[in-house]
Amino acid sequence: MQVHNVQQGTPEWHALRSSYFTASEAPAMMGASKYQTRTDLLTMKKTGIVPEVTPAQQAIFDRGHATEELARPLVEEMIGEELYPIVGTSGNLLASMDGATMLGDTLFEHKLWNERLVAQVRAGELEAHYYWQLEQQLLVSGAERVIFVCSDGTPEKFVHMEYQPVAGRREQLVAGWAQFEEDLGTFEVQEAKVEVTGAAPDQLPALRIDVTGMVTASNLDAFKAHALGVIGNINTQLSTDKDFADADATVKWCSEVEDKLKAAKEHALSQTESIDVLFKAIDDIAAETRRKRLELEKLVKARKDIIRSDIVMDAAKALQDHIDQINVTLGGKIRMPRVHADFAGVIKGKRTIDxxxxxxxxxxxxxxxxxxxxxxxxxxxxxxxxxxxxSHAFLFHDAQDLVLKANDDLVALIKVRINEHEQEQQAEQQRRDAELERQQAEQQAAQQQPVQEQVQAQPVVEQIHSPEPKPAATPITTAAQPTADDGQRIKLGDISTRLGFTLTADFLTSLGFEAVAQERSAKLYRASDFPRICAALINHIQAVQANRAAA
Known part of the structure; x- marks a missing residue:
């Protein structure tokens, strides 16, 4: 917070306020002020013209400042610290505090005694008209609390409560000022309107009828012509508050004309039993007046309904346009949820277009x-x-729903899903590795089976043992017969792979198998010799075993 060395109420203070969005303006910006509408605040900020303070208002302000000075020592005694009036800004926001402690952790805000506010303070629940100002004071100053006081400056009429920031309100306040600043850029000041008063048509001349069995004196013809002319000129195109006020007054006027015509007719009837021309004229005027009255009543109601509907629809469209603009910034895949707005509800009970x-x-x-x-x-x-x-976007196909969660909850969910996926991947890899090992074992067994069958089919000369053991008894076996070379070649490494253990070229040479070719560093053998190689290996193993047994 930047502290400004200005005294509240001075020209310097007013000049400073004109360049910022102030805490006392926050309720009006949020549409919660009892004394100023949001449109009025937009107009004031756009034009820079501040309404003049009336003598009555100034008297209230002076009394409020006086009681504030009297209440400050009471609060200082209560909290055990001194309070200093302070004006501070943060960004484009300004707050004028009635008092702040030296450390700035506690603020003081005073309101003049009134019973309705006293009830709120005692209940610990302030209306939005008050708490938006306190929220901005806390936001600008960085304080932890506000001692909110309502008093007349005496201990007898002194109530207080401690106000601390309410979760979510600060974000609403900041967003509110951002929206206000955006609206201010496109706001057009409307021409000031005076309160309209409806005007009925000009009064008709007095209708005079004297009869003595016949009409002896009457201005009925002139009256009829004038009356029908006035009725015909009544405006039925209703669009402004003035038009509606005129229409309401005209409806009452028509009703009064009907009553007067009825009275004139009854007066004439009291003088004669039947005068057709007289009564027909009166009936014509009365019927036309009644028709116009009913027409206006319907028009007023219908037009009011249309205007209400237009206002609601225009507001709904403006909100949708705002949401569409937001959707563009979200990249296309994610869209805004429906934002509730009760336009029809808020206009209930409102009587004027404004x-x-x-x-x-x-x-x-x-x-x-x-x-x-x-x-x-x-x-x-x-x-x-x-x-x-x-790298795990495929795990979040429900992103449209997830983005509406609190960020902390979403971060935790992301970590859980990725961790579960990685564990599943590890388990799947282990399963694949085990399956591969099983398949390799089966393949090796399948490759060794023909060799074993071939070896078992070869006749083996039984080893003849003498009564006395000999130092080196070597089993005699019959080697597999060589087969014709079919031209197929096999690498030494492939032979080792088939057997499941490593062989060297020198060892195969010792068994009687020479390489027939070489491909780079790999030695090649006749593929048709593989059964003979297997048989030779078995003979070699048996010989080694026999020698160990004889040793």
Whole structure:
């Protein structure tokens, strides 16, 4: 936080505030202020024109400052530390604190005594009109708490509560100001409107009828012409608040004309039993007045419904456009979830077009802020997926759902899935290795089987032992007969692979098998000699065994 050496209420302080988004403006920005709408704040920030303070407002401000000075020592005594008024900024945000401790960990905010706020303080639950200001003070200052006081400066009327940052509100506040700044860039100041008052058509001349069995005196013809002319000029194209106010007043006027015509007719009836022309004229005027009244009533209701519908649909479209823009930044595969916005609900009970638009705009701003908050969370989760699961994207086909999780939860889930996958891979590799070993063993057994069968088929001369053991008794066997050379060659290494142990060229030479060719460093033997090589090996092994037995 950067501390500014300005005193609250001075021209320097007002000049500083004009360049920042202030804590006292935060409730209006969030659409929660009791005294200023979000549109009013946009207008003020756009034009730089601050509404003048009325004498009555200034009197309230002066009283608030006076009670604040009286309450500060009470708070200092309560917390055991001195408090100093301070003005600080952080980024584009500003906060003016009624007091802060020397270490800056505790703030003081004072409000003038009023029973409704007192009830909130005692309950420990403040309205948004108050807590958004406190959240910005804590954000700008970095303090841990605010001692929020409502008093008249005396110990008798002094209530307080400790306010600490509420999870999620700080993020909403930051997102809210970001959306406000974006809206401010495209905001167009609307022409100031005065409150409209409906006007009914000009009063009709008094209708005079005197009868004595016949009409003796009447201005009925002139009255009828004037009345129908006035009725015909009534506006039925309703678009502005003025049009609606006029229509409402005209409906009442039509009703009054109907009543007056009925009274005139009854007065005439009291003087004569039947005068067709008189009554027909009166009936015509009354019928036309009634028709216009009913038409206007329907038009007013229908047009109000259309305007409400248009405002709701325009706000919904603006929100969808905002979400579509966010979707573009998410890369195409991931899309924003539905963001709830109750435009129809917030305009209920609003009577003027301006109030309808203001309510819808405030809800739109809230929904945009929520959408931006969700988008920030999605982007953080996408970054986590890219960093931690770049080579395991196939494990996260449900990324659309995963990106809506809290980032800590997603990171833990990513690690668990990758770990489980790697364990499965290791188990699968072990299974494959075991299967390969089994297949190799079966292959070796299959290769050795023909050799063993051939050896078993060869006649073996029984070893004749003399009564006295001889030092070197070598078994005599019949070697396999040479076969014709079919031209096929086999490498020394392949012979060793078939047998399952390593042979050298010198050893094969000792058994009587010479290499017939050489390919690079590999010695080649006749493939047709492989059965004879096997037989020679068996004979050699038997001879070695016999010699050991005779030793």
């Amino acid at each position: 109030s309808l638009k203001e309510a819808a705009d405030a809800e739109l701003a809230r929904a945009k802020i929520e959408a931006s908050r969700i988008a920030d969370g999605i982007r953080a989760n996408l970054n986590s997926l890219r960093e931690l699961a770049a």
